[in-house]
Amino acid sequence: MYRTHHCGELSIEHLKSTVTLSGWVQKNRNKGFIIWTDLRDRYGITQLIFDEKRTPKAVFEKAQSLGREFVIKVKGTVIERESKNPNLATGDIEVLVEELTVLNQAKTPPFTIEDDTDGGEELRMQYRYLDIRRNTVKEKLIFRSRVSMAVRNYLTQDGFIDVETPYLIKSTPEGARDFVVPSRMNEGQFYALPQSPQTFKQLLMVGGMDKYFQIVRCFRDEDLRADRQPEFTQIDCEMTFVEQEDILNQFEGLTQHLLNSIKGIKPKPFPRISYDQAMKTYGNDKPDIRFGMTFNELNNVAQGKGFGVFDSQELVVGIAVPEAAKMSRKEIDALIDWVKRPQIGAKGLVWVKCNVDGSYKSSVDKFFTEKDLSAWASCCSAMPGDLILVLSGETQTTRTQLSALRMELAERLGLRNPEEFSPLWVIDFPLLEWDEEGNRYHAMHHPFTAPKPEQLNLLKTDPGSVKANAYDLVLNGNEIGGGSIRIHDQLLQSQMFDLLGFSKEEAQAQFGFLMDAFQFGAPPHGGIAFGLDRLVAILGGEETIRDFIAFPKNNSGRDIMIDAPAELDASQLKELALQSIATEKE
């Protein structure tokens, strides 16, 4: 038997008990006549004591050779510590060791197994199994497990059925790029890994499953942006005989349950905002509403006053930064430089200090009177002491730039409190977005999203203006979930494929099974999918998802621990009737 207790459970209640513990040597303090060893396992740390006088000689000697991360088993007696450690669950006791077995030795790890490690990202990923020993990573993985289980409990309680959908499916060129899997048994043919179980969950609704969920891996072969993974996990859900309102309520309930059971928070009913309003107010369809600094359009008060920069632009828009009038010229110049960086791309930044004495000082005093500036302040609901920052230009670009500035300011001003959770629904997304380059429409959500029924007639005359029954759940500036009511009518689905530029043949080849299914009594249905990696990270108070994934890949899609992907045996390629043509490229 390796243990009677784990390393996090012994307390004063166990005094004089004989116990067996197993774990890793966290550290040793060797005083010559006495050695203290911190023994670590998943559950905690227990202090061991080897005492020249009280520990058998052979054991005491063996204890001299214990290095960090050695795996040992000890048998001993629980005794009271002389100097207790109130920061440790087991801090009142130590174990006086009588027997010691070295279960495995350990080379010195390439970085310290401490909360604050000296290991860089690359090294930590290469030795991820050592990284996971660190409390901070281990706790994140345990946290993820708790969140998953809370999701399952809630949905199961509400009658959702966990149905596993296939991973070896069919490639659909629409949308992001698929990972594909050559089929040996069907030469020249390929499976694809699912980007989501979208069509399968819809078929389950056609099949009458009524309420479905799955926590499921999804795959996208995209050029990886920072903090994206080629494989990611989705909480995938679908319901039948529902309207948008039913889905919002159901999944607001889920999110409330998570915030409550995981974080002990009971948030108010989630605010709802239309996509158009979100863009107008935050320049962004996933606004962080933990703080204000909402957008205020200044065209009416700032144009036509002879300031050419503004007069020629589509949009003049400003935000009031609370209590920032006290910023120095240098600080403001730094902000101006920040917005001019190529990543943001603004040409300049107009500022107005709303002084505490009621006066105004701005970078455009030449063009605007105090009265003008006072009108801006009023537009921006700026208080004395606030700083107004104004950008102008083409509407969408300017909004994006000001949104970036708003987030940056929030960061600098410490307004993005990771322990504050501000969810909101963004609704009424456009059905389509116009792709300038491809000279065609794309589905904003996906091709199965239902237009607002009252706008069906616009599909033929002005498709770009049609709104969808589509919604995102946003938490602290991140989209954590998104979904829609789906089309369940075969003709409408066919019309959508037309709009998206599918030929009849393409639509039939790729989604024929779905359109077939719609002929046999498809019910109204809709759903949502949450990005589990992101959700868990945000609930865990972090910005990046990587440490909430046990074995993440790097930005080139590589697992550097196992060194994958890798070349195949020639025989494997041959069996698949494939040939690499990499060398034939110039």
Add this chain to the structure above:
Amino acid sequence: MYRTHHCGELSIEHLKSTVTLSGWVQKNRNKGFIIWTDLRDRYGITQLIFDEKRTPKAVFEKAQSLGREFVIKVKGTVIERESKNPNLATGDIEVLVEELTVLNQAKTPPFTIEDDTDGGEELRMQYRYLDIRRNTVKEKLIFRSRVSMAVRNYLTQDGFIDVETPYLIKSTPEGARDFVVPSRMNEGQFYALPQSPQTFKQLLMVGGMDKYFQIVRCFRDEDLRADRQPEFTQIDCEMTFVEQEDILNQFEGLTQHLLNSIKGIKPKPFPRISYDQAMKTYGNDKPDIRFGMTFNELNNVAQGKGFGVFDSQELVVGIAVPEAAKMSRKEIDALIDWVKRPQIGAKGLVWVKCNVDGSYKSSVDKFFTEKDLSAWASCCSAMPGDLILVLSGETQTTRTQLSALRMELAERLGLRNPEEFSPLWVIDFPLLEWDEEGNRYHAMHHPFTAPKPEQLNLLKTDPGSVKANAYDLVLNGNEIGGGSIRIHDQLLQSQMFDLLGFSKEEAQAQFGFLMDAFQFGAPPHGGIAFGLDRLVAILGGEETIRDFIAFPKNNSGRDIMIDAPAELDASQLKELALQSIATEKE
């Protein structure tokens, strides 16, 4: 709003309530002046009544046109039925319809949506979404969801952490064939889909996760035998600081929990049998112990009596078939024909009737006396009235043949009761099995399985005789789980790779990361994996897994509903720097 209630919940308590229901038209009975319609959803069936006198005229007329599987919404009043149906949860009531909306029409389905359908396997798979509407398939999927959740609850309760391991990993030619995934971003390189998360779960133990589980999809590109799927689901578990006994107890606990919570059964402690004993007693390492007919070796009593067929053979082995002495000559001949089929391949079958009057009658009366046969009967613990059946030949072949015969007899005699559950552990598996063809050893379980520590010295001298700390959990003649204590010592692992014919370079290239990990303090660990598809099917009282999988593939690995796998766009292949060489083969 589509519904106030679902179709399985209205009862006499709801009389006079106004309700809204949505669902599918199961069937109509049109009496001219009255129409009864069965409305179906996931939860049940509610009878609707359209009455010429009481239903608005327009509604009554519309009801005439309702076909099977139409999706409708109705509003009406709950009334008491004149003739109640005690077989239906809602059989006391019906809904007198006042409003009717056709939500979607339906073509006539290609097979009837009934428990006993007229649809063949192929058709049912092509229209799987319709098949799932059938109660019998739907209930199997719901049952699977219940089993999964019971597994999760039990393991979570016991401190297991659900950790998601990657799906895009590295190909390891050892074992079954991998499905591979070309990497676009790493040209000429491939990921592989996991056959199991084996190495990752071991690394999690090295990482100190202590207790891990995951319900995870696994992939094997094998030529499909009946009832095998290229993708399958595993309950994958691993524990640290455990001996075999700890694992057997933990997962006996899980299985007891499932039998108890899902089937209401409290089985006794599971019997344990060694692999050798299982082969000797049942000719099989996954014996069905719901019934007897255990093997009895008759060499001592049946050889040396001048019956050449027996005398020259390695093994003479018999079973006593209870109360089968009454079989006619014709029935026995049919059994003889059965064992001579090429699938079984026996040369003949010797039989002995143990007559109720104490006399014996056999097919070898020329060679054996009554006394001889009485000794056989004694060996086989045959009772008067039993039939002894005897095969002889090379040991392993003969055991396999007799095992097949034993199962066939059990089937014919109705001894395989699907509602009886007889689990047992098979332990002490050989570490290695000799591959005649390849002239090398294979790992019987996998290359990470630990030999019995007391037999380590035999690894060099007689590796074939070494037993492993490996175990299978068998239920009703099916292996539902299997696992082992793993090697945690780098040198021993390296020795195993040697034995299995890996060169140092191959071992390093494929499993270097694991051997590296073993240098940094790997703890003793072990685990088990259950085949969820099979487990669920057996618990559901069925022999085949297919209907417990929402969207299964056929025996060519095809999903005939979505028609996958399929050819790729040329541009996709090009992006992957791949070329199909199918046409270049002769």
